[in-house]
Amino acid sequence: MIAQTKTILDESPAITVPEETPAPNETLVHCRREDLPAIAAHAISRGAKLATMVGLDLTPNGGSFAVEYVFSVPAYDEFVRVRAAVPEDVREYPSVTSVVPAAQWYEREVKDLLGLTPTDHPDPRRLVLHERYPHGYHPLRKDVSAHEPPPPDQRRYDYFEVHGEGVYELPVGPIHAGIIEPGHFRFSNIGESILHLDARLFYTHRGVEKIVEGKTFDDALFTVERTCGTCTVSHAVSFAMATERLTGTTIPPRASSLRTLLIELERLYNHIGDIGNICAGAGFHAGSSQGAILKERLQRLNEELTGHRFLMGAVGVGGLRYDLTAASLARALVDLVALRRDVEWYFDMILDSDSFVHRVEGPGHLDAETVLAFGGTGVAARASGVPTDYRHDHPHFEYANLAPQRVIETGGDAAARLNVRAREALESFSLATRVLSEMPGGPVSVVLAPAASGASALGYTESPRGANVHWLMADASNRVYRLRIRSASYANWPLVTRAVVGNVVPDFPLINKSFELCYACCDR
């Protein structure tokens, strides 16, 4: 039991004795399901943040269903996990969304995938499974096979409608003009101004969490790594970290340093590519072309180091799957110096361009209260003055030693999100260079000890878009029993729909690009 979280829990109503968890900074407690809203509200009032929420089917082992809310306590680098059993014959629990709005999507997802209904949820519509999936089909239940597709259904999805004189609807997507993933945006406007945006995502639900169930950790990693194309390191490392925390494994120093390097290289090519995309959204073509050139050079560096432009394949359970060659690491150090110089010039070029800066200042304003209420993370949160960064809040790998500079902007608009990325990219150059010049020798992986049946643990990283939290439970044969992937984009999408309100429709592409969220991270 951890001292600081004890004070939070002691004052909470009706909580059981904390249970042992394999990871030292996690505390697992059980409560009655009717106490969930009070406990969640209490935790949030004491500075905790909702990190993820998991629905569980424990019926094959003679248990019941369960829901678990995981709170991050950033001040003490701790996690509080509050689990409540949901009986098989009732399948209902009280929603916490009205007191903790950040829980809104998680509870809707648990209803779709496990059939557990959050009572009094303010928006009980479907989220993950679209209307093609039949009523009563809940794929994450253990008695549902991953290999038998359900019979197709066809129901109506009710969009949020705004009525009144002069109000009209504008549908955009799910098929877009550019190379963009599917997402439907239903705008309700009056004149040019946006009154409300209803975003419909999850078009290509793949069942990643279902198909990894029963796989060995080694095999599951390849699937988890492909959850999305641009946060591959973050997903692979978060999952591997969960397996290591589950089994009490410490990875070798060289693996820890190399993982830190890969995480920062991923942030670099993403941040610079995203800045280029913001230039494209603002119609500044010199900026988008130069951004694309720099991103391409960074991706070639990725390929030289790991054999893959998106850094796939390097991360393994227990460390790395292979060591990176000394020659490629030495060349990376040289390349990064040259790239940094060109990136600095690039930032000077775009930020000295008055017409561009005026274009990005103002659109998509988001205040800190909204970010906190809806559980925002990453660049979007830091650009609104919310100092959340898992590299500080929950230091992992080399981040405790490196102590990266915290980048905060308070503008809350597209320009603030661009500036956070620009400053963080320069910091990532420094971090990557430091890790490279202090690279320890030795092995890059260890063999994991077996995991206890039913044990669970978290793995987490700060991805280019924010905190990426994986919740993992092992079965009796050292395989995946349940995995819940909470990507940063999943936490931030609800913010986009709020940031656009009051803006004009032609600013939507720019606002959307200033968040640059991932669709595949939702379509798990």
Added chain:
Amino acid sequence: MGLLDVLLRPLRSPIVTRRYPPHTDVPDRGHRGTPELEPGRCRVSGGCAVACPTGAIIVREGADGTARWRLDYGSCIFCGRCVEACPEEAIVATGEFELAGRERDDVIVTHIVRSLARD
């Protein structure tokens, strides 16, 4: 820095695009391309098929002392695990990346290997 610089500085940035074709045979440095089997070295341990996370490799032993080794590049994710798993080092990761074919079978490679395990 003014507008003139925005116009002139990009002229000094390196060109990252390349002609394609004709430089089809030069992969990027470090590129991890298709795994390929050297049939003469294979001892049919089956390690590659067990290691493959997507089931792209199938090894089927025949009655006559031979085995069929089949790799479907349509399922391969180029992770290189088969290369690591082979005790005979019969599989090598090449730099090959041009895999497009006109038919589904064009991306399936089959080798008949002698099953020396039976000798």
